[in-house]
Amino acid sequence: MLIKCPWCGDRALQEFSYQGDATVARPPEPADPADANWDDEWYQFVYLRDDPKGWHDEVWHHIQGCRKHFKARRHTVTHVIADTAPMSEELKGGDK
Amino acid sequence: MKKYSVFSLARNALDYHENWTEAWRSPEPKPEYDVIIVGGGGHGLATAYYLAKEHGITNVAVIEKGWLGGGNVARNTTIVRSNYQLEGNAFFYEKGMDLWRSMSQDLNYNVMFSSRGVINLAHNDAQVDAFQRRGNTMRLNGIDAEWLTVAEIKKRAPLLNTENMRYPVYGGLCQPKGGTARHDAVAWGYARAADDRGVDMIQNCEVTGMRIENGKILGVETTKGFIGAKKVGVAVAGHSSQVFQMAGMRLPMETHVLQAMVSEPIKPALDTVITSGAAHCYISQSDKGEMVFGGDIDFYNSYAQRGNYPIIEHVVTAMCELFPAFSRLRLMRTWGGVMDMSMDGTPIIDKTPIDSLYINAGWCYGGFKATPASGWCFAHTIAQDQPHDLNSAFRLNRFETGHTLDEKGVGSTPNMH
Amino acid sequence: MVEMTERVSALAAIYETGTFGNDVDGGPSVTLHERRPLSIVHIAGNSDDQAFAGGVGKACGCALPIEPGTIATAGELSLIWLAPTRWLAVSPDQGPGILEAALRDACGESGAIIDVSHGRTVIRLSGAHARMVMMKGAPLDFHKSSFTPGRAAQSAISQCGTLITCPAEDTFDVYVFRGFGQHMWEWLTDAAGEFGYKVENPVS
Amino acid sequence: MSRSYRTAEGGRIDRSKPLSFTFDDVRYTGFQGDTLASALLANGVKLIARSFKYHRPRGIMSAGPEEPCGMVQLREGARTEPNIRATQVELFDGLVASSQNRWPSVKWDVNSINNLFNRMLPAGFYYKTFMWPKAMWMTYEEVIRHAAGMGRSADQPDPDRYEHMHAYCDVLVAGGGPAGLMAAKSAADSGARVILVDENPELGGYLRGRNQKVGAKSAMDWVASVHVELEAMENVTILSRTTVASYYDHNMLVLNEHTGDHLPTADGWTPRQRNWKVWAKQVVLATGSIERPLVFGNNDVPGVMLTNAIQAYANQYGVTPGRNAVVFTNNDSAYEAVLDMHDAGMRIAAVVDNRTIETAATKPVRERGIPVFHNHVVFNVRGNKHGVKGVEIMALNEAGDHVAGSIIKMDCDVVGMSGGWTPTVHLFSQSRGKLRWMEDITTFVPDVSFQQERSAGACKATWGLNSCLKEGAKAGAEAAKAAGFDTAKPVSSPKSSDDGMGEIRAMWRVPQPPHSHLKRFVDFQDDVAASDVELAIREGYTSIEHTKRYTTLGMGTDQGKTSNVNGLAIVSEELDKPIPEVGHTTFRPPYTAVTMGAITGTERGHHFSPTRRSALHEWHKQAGATFVPAGMWMRPQYYQQPGESMWDAIYRETLNVRTKVGMFDVSPLGKIDIQGPDSAEFLNRCYINGFGKLPVGKCRYGVMLREDGMVFDDGTTSRLSENHFMMTTTTAKAGPVLQHLEYLLDVIWPELNVHVVSVTEEWCGMAVAGPNSRELLARCTDADISNEGLPFMGVAEVDICGVPGRIYRISFSGELAYEVGVSSDWGPHVWSTLMEKGQDLGVAPYGTEAMSIMRIEKGHVVGAELNGRTTADDLGFGGMTSTKKAFIGQRSITKPAFLETDRKQLTGLKSVDGKTKIPRGAQIVADPKGRIPMEQLGEVTANCYSPNLKEFIGLAIVKGARDRKGDRLWAFSPLTKECCEVELCSPHMYDPEGERLRG
Numbered sequence A: 001m002l003i004k005c006p007w008c009g010d011r012a013l014q015e016f017s018y019q020g021d022a023t024v025a026r027p028p029e030p031a032d033p034a035d036a037n038w039d040d041e042w043y044q045f046v047y048l049r050d051d052p053k054g055w056h057d058e059v060w061h062h063i064q065g066c067r068k069h070f071k072a073r074r075h076t077v078t079h080v081i082a083d084t085a086p087m088s089e090e091l092k093g094g095d096k
Numbered sequence B: 001m002k003k004y005s006v007f008s009l010a011r012n013a014l015d016y017h018e019n020w021t022e023a024w025r026s027p028e029p030k031p032e033y034d035v036i037i038v039g040g041g042g043h044g045l046a047t048a049y050y051l052a053k054e055h056g057i058t059n060v061a062v063i064e065k066g067w068l069g070g071g072n073v074a075r076n077t078t079i080v081r082s083n084y085q086l087e088g089n090a091f092f093y094e095k096g097m098d099l100w101r102s103m104s105q106d107l108n109y110n111v112m113f114s115s116r117g118v119i120n121l122a123h124n125d126a127q128v129d130a131f132q133r134r135g136n137t138m139r140l141n142g143i144d145a146e147w148l149t150v151a152e153i154k155k156r157a158p159l160l161n162t163e164n165m166r167y168p169v170y171g172g173l174c175q176p177k178g179g180t181a182r183h184d185a186v187a188w189g190y191a192r193a194a195d196d197r198g199v200d201m202i203q204n205c206e207v208t209g210m211r212i213e214n215g216k217i218l219g220v221e222t223t224k225g226f227i228g229a230k231k232v233g234v235a236v237a238g239h240s241s242q243v244f245q246m247a248g249m250r251l252p253m254e255t256h257v258l259q260a261m262v263s264e265p266i267k268p269a270l271d272t273v274i275t276s277g278a279a280h281c282y283i284s285q286s287d288k289g290e291m292v293f294g295g296d297i298d299f300y301n302s303y304a305q306r307g308n309y310p311i312i313e314h315v316v317t318a319m320c321e322l323f324p325a326f327s328r329l330r331l332m333r334t335w336g337g338v339m340d341m342s343m344d345g346t347p348i349i350d351k352t353p354i355d356s357l358y359i360n361a362g363w364c365y366g367g368f369k370a371t372p373a374s375g376w377c378f379a380h381t382i383a384q385d386q387p388h389d390l391n392s393a394f395r396l397n398r399f400e401t402g403h404t405l406d407e408k409g410v411g412s413t414p415n416m417h
Numbered sequence C: 001m002v003e004m005t006e007r008v009s010a011l012a013a014i015y016e017t018g019t020f021g022n023d024v025d026g027g028p029s030v031t032l033h034e035r036r037p038l039s040i041v042h043i044a045g046n047s048d049d050q051a052f053a054g055g056v057g058k059a060c061g062c063a064l065p066i067e068p069g070t071i072a073t074a075g076e077l078s079l080i081w082l083a084p085t086r087w088l089a090v091s092p093d094q095g096p097g098i099l100e101a102a103l104r105d106a107c108g109e110s111g112a113i114i115d116v117s118h119g120r121t122v123i124r125l126s127g128a129h130a131r132m133v134m135m136k137g138a139p140l141d142f143h144k145s146s147f148t149p150g151r152a153a154q155s156a157i158s159q160c161g162t163l164i165t166c167p168a169e170d171t172f173d174v175y176v177f178r179g180f181g182q183h184m185w186e187w188l189t190d191a192a193g194e195f196g197y198k199v200e201n202p203v204s
Numbered sequence D: 001m002s003r004s005y006r007t008a009e010g011g012r013i014d015r016s017k018p019l020s021f022t023f024d025d026v027r028y029t030g031f032q033g034d035t036l037a038s039a040l041l042a043n044g045v046k047l048i049a050r051s052f053k054y055h056r057p058r059g060i061m062s063a064g065p066e067e068p069c070g071m072v073q074l075r076e077g078a079r080t081e082p083n084i085r086a087t088q089v090e091l092f093d094g095l096v097a098s099s100q101n102r103w104p105s106v107k108w109d110v111n112s113i114n115n116l117f118n119r120m121l122p123a124g125f126y127y128k129t130f131m132w133p134k135a136m137w138m139t140y141e142e143v144i145r146h147a148a149g150m151g152r153s154a155d156q157p158d159p160d161r162y163e164h165m166h167a168y169c170d171v172l173v174a175g176g177g178p179a180g181l182m183a184a185k186s187a188a189d190s191g192a193r194v195i196l197v198d199e200n201p202e203l204g205g206y207l208r209g210r211n212q213k214v215g216a217k218s219a220m221d222w223v224a225s226v227h228v229e230l231e232a233m234e235n236v237t238i239l240s241r242t243t244v245a246s247y248y249d250h251n252m253l254v255l256n257e258h259t260g261d262h263l264p265t266a267d268g269w270t271p272r273q274r275n276w277k278v279w280a281k282q283v284v285l286a287t288g289s290i291e292r293p294l295v296f297g298n299n300d301v302p303g304v305m306l307t308n309a310i311q312a313y314a315n316q317y318g319v320t321p322g323r324n325a326v327v328f329t330n331n332d333s334a335y336e337a338v339l340d341m342h343d344a345g346m347r348i349a350a351v352v353d354n355r356t357i358e359t360a361a362t363k364p365v366r367e368r369g370i371p372v373f374h375n376h377v378v379f380n381v382r383g384n385k386h387g388v389k390g391v392e393i394m395a396l397n398e399a400g401d402h403v404a405g406s407i408i409k410m411d412c413d414v415v416g417m418s419g420g421w422t423p424t425v426h427l428f429s430q431s432r433g434k435l436r437w438m439e440d441i442t443t444f445v446p447d448v449s450f451q452q453e454r455s456a457g458a459c460k461a462t463w464g465l466n467s468c469l470k471e472g473a474k475a476g477a478e479a480a481k482a483a484g485f486d487t488a489k490p491v492s493s494p495k496s497s498d499d500g501m502g503e504i505r506a507m508w509r510v511p512q513p514p515h516s517h518l519k520r521f522v523d524f525q526d527d528v529a530a531s532d533v534e535l536a537i538r539e540g541y542t543s544i545e546h547t548k549r550y551t552t553l554g555m556g557t558d559q560g561k562t563s564n565v566n567g568l569a570i571v572s573e574e575l576d577k578p579i580p581e582v583g584h585t586t587f588r589p590p591y592t593a594v595t596m597g598a599i600t601g602t603e604r605g606h607h608f609s610p611t612r613r614s615a616l617h618e619w620h621k622q623a624g625a626t627f628v629p630a631g632m633w634m635r636p637q638y639y640q641q642p643g644e645s646m647w648d649a650i651y652r653e654t655l656n657v658r659t660k661v662g663m664f665d666v667s668p669l670g671k672i673d674i675q676g677p678d679s680a681e682f683l684n685r686c687y688i689n690g691f692g693k694l695p696v697g698k699c700r701y702g703v704m705l706r707e708d709g710m711v712f713d714d715g716t717t718s719r720l721s722e723n724h725f726m727m728t729t730t731t732a733k734a735g736p737v738l739q740h741l742e743y744l745l746d747v748i749w750p751e752l753n754v755h756v757v758s759v760t761e762e763w764c765g766m767a768v769a770g771p772n773s774r775e776l777l778a779r780c781t782d783a784d785i786s787n788e789g790l791p792f793m794g795v796a797e798v799d800i801c802g803v804p805g806r807i808y809r810i811s812f813s814g815e816l817a818y819e820v821g822v823s824s825d826w827g828p829h830v831w832s833t834l835m836e837k838g839q840d841l842g843v844a845p846y847g848t849e850a851m852s853i854m855r856i857e858k859g860h861v862v863g864a865e866l867n868g869r870t871t872a873d874d875l876g877f878g879g880m881t882s883t884k885k886a887f888i889g890q891r892s893i894t895k896p897a898f899l900e901t902d903r904k905q906l907t908g909l910k911s912v913d914g915k916t917k918i919p920r921g922a923q924i925v926a927d928p929k930g931r932i933p934m935e936q937l938g939e940v941t942a943n944c945y946s947p948n949l950k951e952f953i954g955l956a957i958v959k960g961a962r963d964r965k966g967d968r969l970w971a972f973s974p975l976t977k978e979c980c981e982v983e984l985c986s987p988h989m990y991d992p993e994g995e996r997l998r999g
Ligand SMILES: Cc1cc2nc3c(=O)[nH]c(=O)nc-3n(C[C@H](O)[C@H](O)[C@H](O)COP(=O)(O)OP(=O)(O)OC[C@H]3O[C@@H](n4cnc5c(N)ncnc54)[C@H](O)[C@@H]3O)c2cc1C
Pocket: B038, B039, B040, B041, B042, B043, B044, B063, B064, B065, B066, B067, B068, B069, B070, B071, B072, B073, B074, B075, B076, B077, B078, B079, B080, B205, B206, B207, B208, B235, B236, B237, B238, B239, B243, B258, B259, B260, B294, B336, B337, B338, B339, B363, B364, B365, B366, B367, B368, B369, B370
């Protein structure tokens, strides 16, 4: 694969480290620590990821390059990458 | 079923083998079954076989979207062992070893299970410690394990490099009864034996939906139409996330691609199975002569049965470090399979929150060896509607309660398991 | 006082000048030397922050290069882009802590200034086949039309993270962590062997 | 040479350069430009090898990478290589080759007895037998394994050199035949960066073996002129002897260049092979096509060859593989070959054509008086290991499905077979392209592309030369255009002939007379005959994938280049299902097998992974240290002195620290510089314990968790100023921790203004430990390092030995100790100065072993305890865990499993009798004599003899250990047959109150 780091441009796969699902958000601290939902929310955050057969928004780390994390929208069957973007921006493209 | 033996082979030779019959039928699906097993891989087929054999449930269909045994069972490096550290795993895999030992005779199909020993190389002191801990656990659990010195390892694998290398070999943990088996034969043998007991093998039939009413499963939607079932067991390995999504379930699992490869066939040059965690490589020689080897997964989520080059380079490099003479062999073919990597590296065999729907998943890249035990336990779980003692640690809710079984100790990073 | 203490290079034990490798017609076509001693300072901060960007500019004598993979220079000092919020300032040794202090003085509380002068080994390759040697090592596009003077990129050679710059035509600087210095030197000279190579005395 | 099959003239070999070589110890001569195959054929050597299963005699069948039969063991000793296709070996002087898969010799092979029993050995026979008696299987297996395989592996390390190259280009052209050359030319003319790749030593592709014209020139003169032209262009790289092996995602391709295989040995710095990793914007596939065999009786006798191969041997190498040929075809392409063979002086006994109608191609052949039998087939070959003796020919019946009439017997010594052509679509398929079956020409062709590539020429089933040239030019221009060279256009191609293979009459199995059971081979390499495919179908292995695996069709080293289409067509006939519905098996990388060494490149032996050296490495070496790998680092394990054993040295070093002063190189510990206004807040969130109130000038031990609640890493972090911290990590986790922090800052808390930078290599770290450490340091610095000036867990910026540095008052050994940090280049100076100044204080270095003993004595945890399954509480850090702030992993530690009381907890161990060593890696059990399976209460994570406590001690994690102090259990290692009664104690076995380190 050739992955476009939003800063460094197209770079070889071996420069990157895969960091998983970009759609999971770390749940904010609950107002009430005794909140029962919180365990479930927490379980979901730690253990449940998007695992689609198709377009997937994910985090990559340009570990052998600029060492920045960024987002990529990649197809899990064809490995086509529709878009990459800094963490703060939205991904476009793909059929998602 | 026509019994296979050297006599039947000789008899048929006289007829130029024109009178053999099909190993399994290809029936059209019935409208309803007592049990439907989704996934015609090793686990699905074994489950169907043991449902029939151990529980007398024969009105069973195995539904396979492609060709039987075309998933991971067709593409794994065939290593069979039970050298686990954690209690929840050990006895399960050892049950598997028992079943492996008599599988050919039980199925009347030679699966070429070859007890040639599996050696884990230790490349530093910490690994010696860790492997000895594991070996001792195995022994105390009643599982065969031996510690081998470098000289003893050299004797079993004369071409192995132990000294002139970046990470020299300090010793190795050997499971003498571990080994390899002919992967395709395992699938075919179970299919033939299950067919013989009345199980329907439905190929080229993809499950596309689950019919669930009032929290109970009634059957599956497929490319050949709806098929009803009293119970449904799913054993689709790399497609677990996909199939359970049809039941509205999210699994603690990610799908990743693992590659394996073979060299050109050569005369016997390696008589045992060598694995090296430090070098990230495991290797054995098939009966046909190829060196069969693999290593790490590709690290990114993938449903493609094909990977990319960096891992191949990495695995081949490790292989040559272990066997510098094999540097002159040639890589003949590489391929990939997609794996259901669970969040703690351990499988799940359990009931689900949906009545009469059962799960068998999360095998990561170690489920081939589990094929018989998995089928046996899954059949029990389905038939009795509760897990057997042997798979009692493989619960679906263990992540919520914190009872994870993390052999590698890397936590909820599936691509590290 | 401190000037008296000589800095020992990571390559000290193996450095040997002379001509090595293949005996090729026309003599060696790659020249290598270690660049030392250097002052190297890692700079981190937000380029939109005037106090920071201005401070760095003032201390270095050139503006922060904002475009990825570029280098700004002022005399003997270069300011190399590493990441959207990171740069490396490199100059011949200015004395312990001098460049770091200048930057910190200029930037005040904004940004992070970290002296890493001793943490890197820098190897310069030049000559007609220097580019080929680089091509053996890193999965970057080293084509003449692409990796031009003034470009920098981070990548990996022989599994070691590297920063590679092109200070001039057919000239490359390879930065690695000091601990990998000797390995990288061995690797690069080995890769240059085919073309014949010359090792010169270290200069900054 | 009496039996020479070399023509008097012609061919592109250099007859002035004879080369001597041996095959099976017999010396022969060939010429520069020969392949091993052509040279063997020139010398009349027909029997080359024994087949895989039946050990049937086999010879050369092709002239290229598709060769399924003519494989040899090449070279000797450490350089020997199995399964090398003689058709691809360039001859060099002194070449040594031998036949393989035979014993004792290729002529007299014991296992050829298999052929007699071949009826017992149909596809999959081993699944049906060898099951009884059960215990015998391992013996049967042994026999099977020895009969299988082909050549043998070298038994010494590979002495050759391999390298890698990385390249980017606009257009990569795979294949240097007419189509590829035109594509490269058109693309290059537009200014695009072009890489042209061909597996052969010479460009030209199929033209090399033919007598063709391109425009007015002879084809190969034209090739030469294009070659010169391209070579002169700066934007073109030509890689010959290079195979495009694999095609990966995003147009990443791997090429395998044979830089030294044509040389006796690739010497010195020249690599034997070089693998290229290329990222191409666009790819043109011009990989040509491969001729198909026909499936008739005994079609594997040495001397039965692909027709184009005979033509190529005649034209290119000046070799006639026989004197008297029969050519069996189902299409026109063989006729051109027949003319060339005839021109080369061969007698053509007959052309046998299964088609009913004469085509224009027949005429020139007939004009030479060569008999042509239409509507006839060769159904059997007579011959043996000495080669073809003749053929048996019969007419076809009306339907064409049976032979009819009488048998015509004809003598000959070589048979050409031509079953049509198969486009080489391997790379196209690897790139995910979809194929389409074309019934009229009986081949799969590229249909829908997936990646940025296009096919041109014979690999797209374009057979005519003229069309190939045109198509190549067009593809090259289109590729350049797609790569952004807008003005690209096809260069004009010289006019050439456009003959193709005309009508083809598919005949997947050549019929045989009733009741005959001749072996008709489909896959020559794996000995798969038509009857095997039929059997597989009969037994229900009807998916093409099942057929493949059951029969091993296409699974040999040639990966079915000549057999796949014939095989699947037979399946189609047996199932009465059209070929597109049968489908094809998956084309997988590599195109032809690639040497492992080339994939490895330079990363071998000690370069398998880079070695990381501390600034003090040289000092340790000089001091006689034994090194031990720790990740990529090499660390001194101990410093053995003359007359000392390893353990003597280790105990001496340990005692020296406890009684005097020792120095240990801690440079490999991970060090992360943390700066920014939110640094303290960030650390608070990362560690279980608080860092907000840590005063400037102080260090604190911290423990980090993963989100799932398990301990991730530990280390001390110092506050250098309000917003400036220095974190240390374990050596093993230095990388993962940095990545973890970066992740948190980039992804989870981007709002925090914190910068983290690794400074591991900037700092040389030295632990100075022992009662004399303060005195020693005092001699080297003016700073106040008294207990008041620099109390336990204090940090100070100082001048030491004349250079600036830091002194941390921390202790891993448990003694009064300091960690000195100075910039790495000054490390050797500072270290040696300390060593010098401390002579009278008894200063001595210590290594990882002594360190390890002292950490066990003190109960400090390392990797074995931080096994990813232990919680902070398990390890005794429960009290440190803050309840006042949120931190990574906090929410997980209240899960039920974390609160269970029988969790395994850290404990110290002492050998009860004081004499028995606690076995390494032992399990903790209540009664070692108990029954197996036995309950295991815990496990030993560390063990040693403590020279200070003068007893055997250890650490373990044991169920509920904190409440079991004083309990006696057993540390049992059945693996090593060791057992030791142990008493559970506090892990802090040495100086439990910490008086020494605070002193
Ligand atoms: C390269 C590689 C190497 C490996 N090496 C080893 C090893 O050495 N030792 C070891 O123990 N394990 C190994 N494994 C793991 C092992 O192969 C798997 O864990 C195991 O085979 C999985 O079980 P299975 O055989 O049932 O899976 P599969 O064979 O994958 O069966 C699942 C089946 O479900 C079918 N399916 C999926 N979705 C649907 C649907 N919607 N409808 C109908 N059917 C569906 C699939 O087509 C497939 O046939 C390896 C795996 C790979 C990929």
